Amino acid sequence: MLGFGAERLRADMNRLLALLFHQGVLDEQFLQLQQLQDESSPNFVSEVVNIYFHESEKLLRNLRGLLLDREFSDYNKMGIHLNQFMGSSSSIGANRVRNVCVAFRAASEQSNRPGCFRALELLEYEYCYLKNKLHELFQIEQQRILAAAVRYPPVQHPLNNP
Amino acid sequence: MSLMECTSGDQLEMVVVPEQFPAGLRVLVVDDDVTCLRILDRMLRRCMYNVTSCSQATVALNLLRERKGSFDVVLSDVHMPDMDGFKLLELVGLEMDLPVIMMSGDGRTELVMRGIRHGACDYLIKPIRDEELKNIWQHVVRKKWKVSKEQDHSGCVEEVDCQKRANDDVEYASSVNEGADEVLKTQKKRRDTKEDDDMELENDDPTMAKKPRVVWSVELHQQFVSAVNQLGIDKAVPKRILELMNVPGLTRENVASHLQKFRLYLKRLSGVAQQQGSLPSSFCGPVEQNPKLASLGRFDIQALAASGQLPPQTLAALHAELSTRPVGKLVLPAVDQLTLLQSSLKGAKCIPSDQSVAYGQPLVKCSSNVVEQNSQKIISNEDVELGIGPWMSKNLATMVPACNIGSVVESDSDKLIGFMQYRQQEKQQKQSMVPEPSRSINVQPSCVVIPSQSSANFQAANSPASVNQNCSFSRNSVMDHKNLQFQPNNSSGVGQSLDGEFKPSFIPSGFASSGSVSSSLSSCSINEDNNACQQVKNPSTTSSAVRQFPRTVPNIPCMQDSYNFKSAHALDQGPVRSPIYVDKVTSIPSRFAVDKQELLSNMNREKFYIENNGNIVKQEPNMDLTENVKVGGPIWQHFPTNDLMGVFSD
Numbered sequence: 001m002l003g004f005g006a007e008r009l010r011a012d013m014n015r016l017l018a019l020l021f022h023q024g025v026l027d028e029q030f031l032q033l034q035q036l037q038d039e040s041s042p043n044f045v046s047e048v049v050n051i052y053f054h055e056s057e058k059l060l061r062n063l064r065g066l067l068l069d070r071e072f073s074d075y076n077k078m079g080i081h082l083n084q085f086m087g088s089s090s091s092i093g094a095n096r097v098r099n100v101c102v103a104f105r106a107a108s109e110q111s112n113r114p115g116c117f118r119a120l121e122l123l124e125y126e127y128c129y130l131k132n133k134l135h136e137l138f139q140i141e142q143q144r145i146l147a148a149a150v151r152y153p154p155v156q157h158p159l160n161n162p
Numbered sequence: 163m164s165l166m167e168c169t170s171g172d173q174l175e176m177v178v179v180p181e182q183f184p185a186g187l188r189v190l191v192v193d194d195d196v197t198c199l200r201i202l203d204r205m206l207r208r209c210m211y212n213v214t215s216c217s218q219a220t221v222a223l224n225l226l227r228e229r230k231g232s233f234d235v236v237l238s239d240v241h242m243p244d245m246d247g248f249k250l251l252e253l254v255g256l257e258m259d260l261p262v263i264m265m266s267g268d269g270r271t272e273l274v275m276r277g278i279r280h281g282a283c284d285y286l287i288k289p290i291r292d293e294e295l296k297n298i299w300q301h302v303v304r305k306k307w308k309v310s311k312e313q314d315h316s317g318c319v320e321e322v323d324c325q326k327r328a329n330d331d332v333e334y335a336s337s338v339n340e341g342a343d344e345v346l347k348t349q350k351k352r353r354d355t356k357e358d359d360d361m362e363l364e365n366d367d368p369t370m371a372k373k374p375r376v377v378w379s380v381e382l383h384q385q386f387v388s389a390v391n392q393l394g395i396d397k398a399v400p401k402r403i404l405e406l407m408n409v410p411g412l413t414r415e416n417v418a419s420h421l422q423k424f425r426l427y428l429k430r431l432s433g434v435a436q437q438q439g440s441l442p443s444s445f446c447g448p449v450e451q452n453p454k455l456a457s458l459g460r461f462d463i464q465a466l467a468a469s470g471q472l473p474p475q476t477l478a479a480l481h482a483e484l485s486t487r488p489v490g491k492l493v494l495p496a497v498d499q500l501t502l503l504q505s506s507l508k509g510a511k512c513i514p515s516d517q518s519v520a521y522g523q524p525l526v527k528c529s530s531n532v533v534e535q536n537s538q539k540i541i542s543n544e545d546v547e548l549g550i551g552p553w554m555s556k557n558l559a560t561m562v563p564a565c566n567i568g569s570v571v572e573s574d575s576d577k578l579i580g581f582m583q584y585r586q587q588e589k590q591q592k593q594s595m596v597p598e599p600s601r602s603i604n605v606q607p608s609c610v611v612i613p614s615q616s617s618a619n620f621q622a623a624n625s626p627a628s629v630n631q632n633c634s635f636s637r638n639s640v641m642d643h644k645n646l647q648f649q650p651n652n653s654s655g656v657g658q659s660l661d662g663e664f665k666p667s668f669i670p671s672g673f674a675s676s677g678s679v680s681s682s683l684s685s686c687s688i689n690e691d692n693n694a695c696q697q698v699k700n701p702s703t704t705s706s707a708v709r710q711f712p713r714t715v716p717n718i719p720c721m722q723d724s725y726n727f728k729s730a731h732a733l734d735q736g737p738v739r740s741p742i743y744v745d746k747v748t749s750i751p752s753r754f755a756v757d758k759q760e761l762l763s764n765m766n767r768e769k770f771y772i773e774n775n776g777n778i779v780k781q782e783p784n785m786d787l788t789e790n791v792k793v794g795g796p797i798w799q800h801f802p803t804n805d806l807m808g809v810f811s812d
Contacts (some may be wrong), residue, residue: 029289036204036292044204051198083241087267089198090289098267 006147013140020133023096025126030093046138052092053131059085060124063104067119069117078108078116085123184299185210188232191251192222193239193265198288202237202265205292219245229256234302237286240266240273248280255281259309260794261301265290378420382409384419501531 020026037044059081066078082105089098100123107115189211193199199215199727206213216222219242226233236254240247251262264277270289277285283301286294378386389406390398400418409415522802 016533029291032289032291033201033808035755036201036208039205048197048200048204051200055197080243083266083268084195087239087241087265087288088195089196091195091201093289 006144008142009140009147013137013144016133016137016140024099025094025096025130025133027093027095029095030145031088033092044140049134049138051093052088052094054079054128055088056085057099059083060120060127063123067113067120073111073113073116075111075116079105082108094130097123097130100126170444184296186212187299187302188212188234189214189237189298190222190225190233191215191237192242192247193237194219195239195242198265202290204296205295206237207291208292209296211295219247219250223250226258226260233260234299236260236262237298238262238264240264240268240277248276249279251277251282259305261305263298263301299460340399343390382407385409385422386417386424390421390424395425397583434661435444446565664741 019024033045033048041047061079063078063085066073068083082101086098086101086105089095089101100119104116104119104123107119170582189206191199191202191206192214193202193215194217196217199217201217203213217226219238222236222238223245226236236250238247238250238254242250247264247266251264254260254262262282263284263286264282265286266273266277267288272353274285274287283299283305284528381600385407386403389403392406393402398421400421403421404412404414404417558654
């Protein structure tokens with residue numbers, strides 16, 4: 001039964017991933033990330049993604065601060081933040097976040113304040129969506145690992161009994 | 163890739179073991195973005211590299227400084243808060259000569275261009291895939307290979323030098339001039355790793371004055387020739403010549419060796435004269451065997467020679483002319499400039515292709531207006547060269563295996579054409595001032611202008627796409643020139659051939675901004691030279707010229723070495739009869755040609771160049787030029803696209 005659960009969880013995970021890929025939230029870079037995970041670093045993906053979340057939230061805070069704080073926003077600095085955001089997003093395969101970053105940067109280069117605000121909101125939305133979905137993914141994965149871990153004893157005992 | 167995976171070990175010694183090679187490559191990753199840093203670190207470890215990651219550029223720089231030699235390659239982000247990635251790149255290039263790969267999420271062309279200009283050996287755009295990282299070892303190998311090749315090459319030159327010295331008694335060795343070759347070589351080596359910005363630093367290179375040798379500058383050679391003439395070629399002995407020349411620091415041995423060469427040279431010339439039209443001269447043979455070299459220069463005389471359009475003796479005469487070329491070690495690759503020049507010429511004026519030009523004009527005629535105008539544009543001029551020079555030297559690097567006379571002729575002909583172009587241009591300008599047809603004006607008595615051959619022939623002989631009508635025009639002029647050079651030899655023998663050869667040499671020396679300026683030059687050339695000095699702030703003696711150039715005009719040395727490379731080749735080659743001339747041959751005129759082209763082309767460029775002046779141009783002049791084009795948009799209007807691309811796209 002429990003082994004069954006692990007399989008189901010794996011299927012859930014795949015379905016979710018497929019959805020995210022279909023929506024363009026993630027791209028193949030995320031698969032690269034998954035491939036980098038192995039026995040020597042079993043939590044590599046979640047580790048990196050957590051770093052990404054941490055950094056991204058800092059960047060989003062900074063961006064919002066830059067846009068809100070002053071009359072005259074420092075678009076240059078904004079551009080630097082956005083570049084970093086773009087770099088990290090694309091590195092983990094957060095495709096949609098990255099795309100919004102590109103639009104945001106274009107707006108900031110034109111010193112288009114309303115455009116920047118719109119882009120920032122969109123960015124925050126996309127980021128939250130990504131974060132939720134990835135959390136969901138990691139949760140399923142955790143459950144799956146747990147399920148897989150507890151699977152062995154029940155499987156082995158019934159085999160021994162008959 | 164499986165090779166890498168089956169290996170472990172993290173020592174650089176792996177380099178010698180091919181199958182294990184990339185494993186253990188010591189990589190330093192610098193990125194302020196910890197997400198990327200983590201991913202990169204992981205990816206690089208997967209490639210079996212020995213990874214050190216660092217999230218701050220300053221820390222990375224300290225690491226690099228403290229542990230010199232413990233990294234093979236540096237991967238650096240572009241945007242970093244504590245230090246710009248380009249700055250780090252620059253410092254790394256300056257201090258430790260490591261290949262640096264830039265990375266950025268921002269793949270906009272100008273940024274990539276900037277990275278390349280700062281000397282990045284690669285520019286990876288995020289997201290970085292492990293396929294790209296698996297390949298970064300190539301930059302390490304390339305760098306090492308390049309360095310070792312250069313060392314090999316210089317070693318070979320040295321060797322040949324020594325041999326020569328043994329053969330010809332004492333040659334070159336003297337304190338008259340500092341070892342220009344050495345200087346150039348050193349610069350060549352160093353330039354590969356350093357920014358042009360820092361050319362000033364190279365000044366202090368202790369190895370620069372390593373080996374003193376005589377550089378037979380035009381001026382010196384003139385003194386020599388007049389001494390010989392005074393004594394008579396048969397009665398001239400080194401001691402007497404030395405007395406007559408009265409040059410401090412020059413030794414009897416120098417003179418003896420030079421005299422020996424001079425005699426051989428005369429002999430060869432008269433020999434060629436007798437063989438007119440029949441036997442291929444020593445210059446022609448290797449040229450034909452060397453299509454690769456020929457393709458190097460877009461305006462390959464070799465191609466003409468090989469296709470039978472150009473009689474061998476004209477090539478020889480061409481060489482003769484070049485031998486008397488001024489000595490400034492300010493050598494520029496003429497080829498590239500030529501194209502520009504030609505295109506500018508084309509843009510500026512429509513030149514009838516059957517026009518022939520006189521070469522024996524006295525310098526007085528050379529309108530000072532022109533030169534003055536030029537001098538205003540010195541900054542831009544440098545930049546043009548900058549963009550071009552390294553490309554040349556790069557190409558030249560490919561010439562290394564092909565050590566033969568072909569390369570001499572090749573470089574010479576480039577210069578000659580450059581010179582021709584310059585003259586041509588001069589004529590053009592004169593034309594514009596004085597509405598007078600510029601056909602065969604011939605002032606110097608020893609020079610005969612021969613009607614040019616049909617341009618169609620030349621056109622047919624041209625293979626490169628960048629050749630246009632102007633080009634064929636210049637070919638004609640080359641032809642003329644050589645004929646003109648040749649004629650006296652042929653008809654009047656040695657004594658007069660002297661005249662034929664050396665009188666024209668005044669003309670180039672006039673244009674030379676090199677250090678060959680001296681009181682012994684005729685007043686008109688001094689006039690010219692003064693202008694030249696204004697332009698490049700040239701010191702007035704040859705010896706100091708070389709060393710001071712880097713200080714005053716920091717960008718020039720890269721030109722020098724690109725050509726020096728050639729000269730070194732010339733020295734390599736035993737069969738070359740007058741390597742000493744080759745050594746000194748200058749393409750200064752072409753530098754001026756660029757000036758003029760500048761003049762002709764556009765003011766917009768000037769603007770651009772000024773802003774670009776401080777920029778660092780390194781080994782990717784290709785890119786640079788395209789950028790020039792990009793930034794200075796109007797340039798396109800003046801240079802036919804195919805011309806530009808023809809030269810720089812390969």
